[in-house]
Amino acid sequence: MKNSPLYKGSLTTIIMKLLEENGRMYGYEITQKVKKTTNGELNITEGALYPALHKLEAEGLLDVEVAKVDNRMRKYYKLTESGKKETVNRLEELEEFIRNMQTLVNPKTNPDLQF
Template structure:
């Protein structure tokens, strides 16, 4: 399940959650953190990450800070105030989605469910 379609709809929420926990991060750092947390089960490609970051920035949910590191410029991303509020909303929505999926996949968990 390295790059499952199931993750694609949750990518921005994953990014926002990491930024909420870590303050600010640069792109490669985000990919490595996800890989580490999931023990290699989820690998976010640059082709998926950067469009998601640019979309969040365009929506006013991320701020970008550029710093010179060695001879390179590095972009750090952090949540705006609106981004912090939206992270709470998206995490609640994702938790509800997961709960509903668990009920659908394993109805024994919720015996009140009638088909």
């Protein structure tokens, strides 16, 4: 993952958003999806992805399904009912954060902040 606290703070929201769109996904699939969507700009490492997934699972926001695929077991993650609700909240929160940041970084677009 890009070495920035800004990205790190949004990792769980990114994961939840992807699961909301795709139903169920496995770890490697999530890393590739993020990489592809951001044209290689954002690269989630194993050391960041799996702890985030396990934390979300422990919080009851994700459910796990295990299936045998090509000589090995694969863990799929999907949102629980409370996970779906939480995704909506976190996305709203992230959007608000982005709006506020844009206003602060680029105040010309917001007449209220012009002195």
